Amino acid sequence: MNGNEIIRCCKCMETDGLLLGRNFHGKFDLQIFNPDGSEAEMSGNGTRIFAAHLVKIGLQRPEAPIFLNTISGIVICKVFPSSQKECYDVIGNLGKCIDEPKEWKLTIKGKTYAGHVVSIGNPHFVIGVAELDFPIGGIDNFFENRRNFSTEINVEFVVVNDFQNITIRILERGVGETRSCGSGAVASAIVGHHLRCISFPLCVHMPGGTLHVFKDNGRHFHIRGPIIEMP
Numbered sequence: 141m142n143g144n145e146i147i148r149c150c151k152c153m154e155t156d157g158l159l160l161g162r163n164f165h166g167k168f169d170l171q172i173f174n175p176d177g178s179e180a181e182m183s184g185n186g187t188r189i190f191a192a193h194l195v196k197i198g199l200q201r202p203e204a205p206i207f208l209n210t211i212s213g214i215v216i217c218k219v220f221p222s223s224q225k226e227c228y229d230v231i232g233n234l235g236k237c238i239d240e241p242k243e244w245k246l247t248i249k250g251k252t253y254a255g256h257v258v259s260i261g262n263p264h265f266v267i268g269v270a271e272l273d274f275p276i277g278g279i280d281n282f283f284e285n286r287r288n289f290s291t292e293i294n295v296e297f298v299v300v301n302d303f304q305n306i307t308i309r310i311l312e313r314g315v316g317e318t319r320s321c322g323s324g325a326v327a328s329a330i331v332g333h334h335l336r337c338i339s340f341p342l343c344v345h346m347p348g349g350t351l352h353v354f355k356d357n358g359r360h361f362h363i364r365g366p367i368i369e370m371p
Contacts, residue, residue, distance in 0.1 A: 143177030150175035174314025181212040182261035184322020191217035212261035264327035319348030
């Protein structure tokens with residue numbers, strides 16, 4: 141599919157993206173596209189959604205590891221049944237933090253946003269704030285502008301509730317403001333831990349729901365939460 145076809149498809153279905161998978165002997169190459177036609181390196185929620193779909197159509201077994209090859213590397217998912225109808229409980233192992241958090245500042249329309257840039261397979265700019273009730277319209281394009289970073293970037297505004305709970309608001313590249321972001325939840329947790337504001341495991345609360353984020357002994361970051369099939 142070309143970019144225009146992806147744009148039309150996402151607009152028709154009113155989705156935040158498109159997932160295209162190819163099966164190679166039980167392992168899947170997964171392409172992840174934004175609604176503007178651009179391709180993403182990885183998506184925490186996208187990989188979990190695709191894994192749940194594979195279980196639903198019978199190409200993978202529940203509770204068995206599902207290997208999804210993305211541009212940034214392999215994401216391993218496990219899909220568990222849920223008591224809720226048309227819902228799955230899905231864990232995604234997003235791997236290790238690629239870069240340590242680095243301080244960054246960006247001034248937009250006279251206001252300076254100070255935060256940390258970090259990569260968990262895709263780039264994020266994580267900004268700590270006192271509250272999340274502020275207008276975002278008109279500033280999102282500045283964050284996506286390649287001149288301000290080495291590449292287009294995802295942005296998370298983060299409020300620390302306590303040591304094991306944070307609430308975030310998300311601007312995704314090629315999408316705009318979204319209700320949930322798996323890699324953004326992990327990036328926010330990584331920066332919070334770097335600043336000694338939180339500890340693992342923790343809950344990341346977003347407009348679209350809550351994800352549980354934890355780190356294993358191999359320093360791999362995992363997210364766990366529901367995937368619900370839309371009618």
